[in-house]
Amino acid sequence: MALKNESLGGVIRDDVVEPVLRRVRENLLQTVLPITVLLVIWGGVASYISDPGTLPGPLITFEQTYYLTFTEDPYGLTALDHVRVTFVRAIVASVLVLLLSVVFGILMAVVKPVGDSLVNFLPLGMTVPAVVIILLSLVWFGFHESGLIFAVIVAATPFGVINMWQGARDVNIGLLEMAHSFDASNRMIWRHIYIPHLLPYLFGSYRYILGMVWKVTVLGEVFGLSDGLGAMLRTHFQFGNIEIVLGYLMLFVGIVLIIEYVFLKPLEDHLFRWRT
Amino acid sequence: MVNRTIASEGDDLMSIHVTNLSKTFTEDEGEELVVLDDIDVTVGDGEFYTVMGPSGCGKSTLLNILAGTIPMDRGEIEYAGSPISPTDLPVGYVFQEPRLLNWRTVGENVDLVLRERDLSKSQREERIVDVLEMVGLHDERESYPLRLSGGMRQRVGIARALAVDPSILLMDEPFSSLDELTARNLRDDLLDLWKSTEKTIIFVTHDISEAVYLSESVTFLDTRGRIFHQSEIEHDRPREPDDPALLETEAALMKTFFDHMATIQSV
Numbered sequence: 001m002a003l004k005n006e007s008l009g010g011v012i013r014d015d016v017v018e019p020v021l022r023r024v025r026e027n028l029l030q031t032v033l034p035i036t037v038l039l040v041i042w043g044g045v046a047s048y049i050s051d052p053g054t055l056p057g058p059l060i061t062f063e064q065t066y067y068l069t070f071t072e073d074p075y076g077l078t079a080l081d082h083v084r085v086t087f088v089r090a091i092v093a094s095v096l097v098l099l100l101s102v103v104f105g106i107l108m109a110v111v112k113p114v115g116d117s118l119v120n121f122l123p124l125g126m127t128v129p130a131v132v133i134i135l136l137s138l139v140w141f142g143f144h145e146s147g148l149i150f151a152v153i154v155a156a157t158p159f160g161v162i163n164m165w166q167g168a169r170d171v172n173i174g175l176l177e178m179a180h181s182f183d184a185s186n187r188m189i190w191r192h193i194y195i196p197h198l199l200p201y202l203f204g205s206y207r208y209i210l211g212m213v214w215k216v217t218v219l220g221e222v223f224g225l226s227d228g229l230g231a232m233l234r235t236h237f238q239f240g241n242i243e244i245v246l247g248y249l250m251l252f253v254g255i256v257l258i259i260e261y262v263f264l265k266p267l268e269d270h271l272f273r274w275r276t
Numbered sequence: 277m278v279n280r281t282i283a284s285e286g287d288d289l290m291s292i293h294v295t296n297l298s299k300t301f302t303e304d305e306g307e308e309l310v311v312l313d314d315i316d317v318t319v320g321d322g323e324f325y326t327v328m329g330p331s332g333c334g335k336s337t338l339l340n341i342l343a344g345t346i347p348m349d350r351g352e353i354e355y356a357g358s359p360i361s362p363t364d365l366p367v368g369y370v371f372q373e374p375r376l377l378n379w380r381t382v383g384e385n386v387d388l389v390l391r392e393r394d395l396s397k398s399q400r401e402e403r404i405v406d407v408l409e410m411v412g413l414h415d416e417r418e419s420y421p422l423r424l425s426g427g428m429r430q431r432v433g434i435a436r437a438l439a440v441d442p443s444i445l446l447m448d449e450p451f452s453s454l455d456e457l458t459a460r461n462l463r464d465d466l467l468d469l470w471k472s473t474e475k476t477i478i479f480v481t482h483d484i485s486e487a488v489y490l491s492e493s494v495t496f497l498d499t500r501g502r503i504f505h506q507s508e509i510e511h512d513r514p515r516e517p518d519d520p521a522l523l524e525t526e527a528a529l530m531k532t533f534f535d536h537m538a539t540i541q542s543v
Contacts, residue, residue: 172375174371174373174375175375175377177340177345177371177375178369178371178375180343180344180345181340181343181344181345181367181369181446182368182369182388182389182436182440183344183363183392184388184389184392185392188388188391188392192377192380192388193377196377196379196380272379273420274378274379274380274381274420274421274422275378275422276420276422276423
């Protein structure tokens with residue numbers, strides 16, 4: 001670590017790969033063991049059923065994932081391309097959801113009438129089944145990306161808003177009093193009290209939002225789009241290619257885990273290093 | 277007291293005079309709650325002045341008014357011989373809980389109250405080093421508050437208040453949530469600080485032994501928001517916490533307190 005390689009590859013190795021490997025080493029029991037157990041059970045059940053059309057084993061599935069990742073379909077797209085399409089939709093949607101959540105969450109906490117009226121509508125938004133939102137939105141906005149993203153925003157925003165609202169209400173009055181007694185300006189109070197206080201809620205909300213957004217995006221693709229992970233799942237499910245469905249799923253799970261462990265977790269550890 | 281000519285008394289040049297101070301809170305149900313009812317307070321320059329009283333009697337409200345965080349309904353404050361708005365009083369505030377920003381290091385917590393003052397970077401740096409040294413925490417500058425003990429966190433709170441170099445230190449039950457052993461250490465350190473910095477301290481507590489051990493003067497507030505007794509504590513320093521003479525003073529003050537509470541409750 002002392003001699004840091006300054007090339008891009010070196011930076012990635014030092015700043016991304018190293019921490020991830022360290023985390024894996026430190027949490028060997030929590031990471032490798034459960035995955036191994038899961039794979040063993042999966043393999044056991046698959047060989048007991050011994051019907052790859054119902055439950056292909058892990059080996060066939062991973063072979064399939066490898067094959068799908070590097071082979072183009074009739075439209076010239078690999079599985080990686082489809083997952084990328086889904087990924088971009090999910091990121092765009094989740095960032096929009098997060099922005100809306102922050103704005104409305106804070107607004108609800110700061111402007112009492114807004115809070116009082118929205119609080120009655122949020123549970124409504126949270127209980128309408130995502131499927132209904134997706135179908136209606138696709139009918140209204142057409143069976144393409146914009147309809148899908150609209151549906152995702154409608155389905156996920158209420159959850160994010162609730163979370164941010166609670167965070168904004170939880171700000172420690174004592175700290176604000178302290179700041180005032182030392183004549184701190186509003187700018188100081190936002191920068192050093194409100195924002196650092198809200199940051200953990202922002203992270204928590206984003207995790208939650210992202211989880212919702214993945215599901216709703218894929219579901220929307222299943223119902224109404226011709227590309228993306230959901231569309232592929234639909235096509236291959238219709239033809240009864242369960243091993244391809246699972247192959248796609250594994251690729252998807254892999255990418256979600258990479259996002260979590262390579263981006264979100266290290267960023268979180270760095271931002272919240274003040275916690276014991 | 278009324279005829280006192282402040283300017284002629286060299287000693288009292290920087291004293292604080294509060295007159296006819298009143299504060300009423302309106303509760304959610306519309307009920308009016310009088311927390312400070314026409315009180316007069318005089319604190320001499322460099323005095324260790326303690327306000328004693330039961331919970332909910334308006335002790336903290338008095339400090340908050342002096343700190344300029346809540347407005348008073350009525351009253352005048354005079355400092356160094358001229359009327360002053362409480363927001364302009366040169367105070368540093370130490371709270372019951374440390375009220376630190378847990379996401380900033382000890383040094384950054386102190387620096388925070390210095391940033392918007394007219395100080396150069398090196399002056400700020402000097403202050404931070406100074407005050408952390410004063411409270412014995414120079415080694416913890418880079419630590420985050422949550423890694424410190426309760427006593428150490430309270431020391432950071434004191435360092436932060438000292439950093440703005442106030443003439444007046446406001447302290448709101450600063451040791452009441454610490455264990456007795458830690459509290460004793462901090463009280464002694466506070467007395468050393470008081471002696472070496474010659475700051476005026478306005479200290480609020482509900483602990484009579486603490487009041488008698490620390491103060492030069494103790495003022496009693498009751499639950500109606502009125503001052504009903506004031507006492508000079510004339511024991512020699514350094515004092516011993518368990519000195520029988522101090523205990524006697526405590527007992528006498530407690531009797532005054534309970535007698536008074538009985539009379540206002542029987543009315």
